[in-house]
Amino acid sequence: MIMKKLLVVAGPxxxxxxxxxxxxxxxxxxxxxxxxxMQIYKGMNIATAKPSDIEMSGIKHYLIDxxxxxxxxxxxxxxxxxxxxxxxxxxxxxxxxxxxxxGLYIDSFLNGIDFVDNSANxxxxxxxxxxxxxxGIDCLLKMLLEIDPYSYMRLHEQRNQKRxxxxxxxxxxxxxxxxxxxxxxxxxxxxYEYLIFGLKASDRQFLYDRxxxxxxxxxxxxxVEEAKEVLSSDLSETxxxxxxxxxxxxxxDGEASLEECIEKLKTETRHYxxxxxxxxxxxxxxxxxxxxxxTTTGQQVDYIKGIIENKGFING
RNA sequence: GGCGUCGUAGCCAAGUGGUAAGGCACGGGUCUGCAAAACCCUGAUUCACCAGUUCAAAUCUGGUCGACGCCU
Numbered sequence: 001m002i003m004k005k006l007l008v009v010a011g012p013x014x015x016x017x018x019x020x021x022x023x024x025x026x027x028x029x030x031x032x033x034x035x036x037x038m039q040i041y042k043g044m045n046i047a048t049a050k051p052s053d054i055e056m057s058g059i060k061h062y063l064i065d066x067x068x069x070x071x072x073x074x075x076x077x078x079x080x081x082x083x084x085x086x087x088x089x090x091x092x093x094x095x096x097x098x099x100x101x102x103g104l105y106i107d108s109f110l111n112g113i114d115f116v117d118n119s120a121n122x123x124x125x126x127x128x129x130x131x132x133x134x135x136g137i138d139c140l141l142k143m144l145l146e147i148d149p150y151s152y153m154r155l156h157e158q159r160n161q162k163r164x165x166x167x168x169x170x171x172x173x174x175x176x177x178x179x180x181x182x183x184x185x186x187x188x189x190x191x192y193e194y195l196i197f198g199l200k201a202s203d204r205q206f207l208y209d210r211x212x213x214x215x216x217x218x219x220x221x222x223x224v225e226e227a228k229e230v231l232s233s234d235l236s237e238t239x240x241x242x243x244x245x246x247x248x249x250x251x252x253d254g255e256a257s258l259e260e261c262i263e264k265l266k267t268e269t270r271h272y273x274x275x276x277x278x279x280x281x282x283x284x285x286x287x288x289x290x291x292x293x294x295t296t297t298g299q300q301v302d303y304i305k306g307i308i309e310n311k312g313f314i315n316g
Numbered sequence: 317g318g319c320g321u322c323g324u325a326g327c328c329a330a331g332u333g334g335u336a337a338g339g340c341a342c343g344g345g346u347c348u349g350c351a352a353a354a355c356c357c358u359g360a361u362u363c364a365c366c367a368g369u370u371c372a373a374a375u376c377u378g379g380u381c382g383a384c385g386c387c388u
Contacts, residue, residue, distance in 0.1 A: 072350070157356070158357095166348090240350090242352055274344095275352090
């Protein structure tokens with residue numbers, strides 16, 4: 001089987017993925033496939049730091065700005081869409097570059113995890129959540145113990161309702177335990193040959209400073225106005241999770257000062273970055289780039305170029 | 317200068333005689349259909365300092381220092 005070649009740029013928010021990926025695309029005749037769960041939405045621009053047309057400088061981007069905020073989205077859908085986009089780019093004889101901070105999307109796509117059709121059952125999910133509310137989460141844990149002891153062992157400690165519900169939901173709708181499904185999908189061979197680069201800072205504070213500054217800039221660029229608009233529209237569950245709007249709501253509603261809300265927004269963005277870092281840290285394939293050492297996109301591109309040449313990754 | 321209130325972890329804070337709640341931040345982690353989600357773990361041999369009372373003090377007494385408020 002011929003492996004499809006591609007490049008991946010990952011990392012926490014505000015680490016500089018966008019400009020790096022665009023420069024790489026210019027250098028290697030590439031096109032970009034976003035792996036960002038929020039930039040998919042139209043009208044959510046400032047908060048998601050969606051690249052502008054000018055920033056994109058003619059490089060084609062996929063999976064950005066194509067969904068209305070009232071539409072839901074999910075990993076399963078992403079794997080499907082990203083695969084199509086990558087194929088399209090390869091057909092054009094160009095290099096696909098996956099770029100984004102949504103670790104689950106990236107990993108699921110690269111590893112070809114197949115999200116079994118019809119394994120999602122929203123009504124059942126709601127029912128199970130209701131049981132948890134009324135009878136307590138232990139009731140769900142008991143159910144899980146009976147159908148999938150392995151999942152139970154993994155989940156009972158953290159008591160994470162969302163995961164417990166999904167495990168039960170999966171079994172009831174497919175007849176297969178989620179443990180079996182996970183094992184099966186781990187055997188899938190990736191159809192991609194890729195090099196994955198990760199952006200981080202050797203000094204965490206360096207990243208945090210960038211985040212804080214970027215939030216200030218977002219405010220200057222009219223985040224409050226955007227928030228008013230987004231918050232007044234119909235939001236899907238996915239879109240409503242975006243960082244940047246709900247934190248400003250108390251101010252918009254006149255219940256808190258702008259300063260307080262901005263602080264909250266910064267803190268939550270930092271938390272998000274930390275979680276992203278925790279996710280990506282586990283991936284031993286990542287070539288890490290410290291943005292406090294290679295501070296310019298140019299330096300980062302040169303470094304990556306060195307690795308690509310060294311690996312003989314691109315040669316026709 | 318006098319009077320009063322206060323001083324507990326990086327921050328907020330409970331505790332008024334029986335051996336330091338809680339929240340936030342920070343740090344670490346989990347992760348297979350909402351993932352910018354959801355969830356888990358983690359901190360004071362010590363309560364501004366010194367002396368005293370007591371079997372026992374963050375808690376009571378005296379003093380010192382510091383903060384704030386009021387008065388002169």
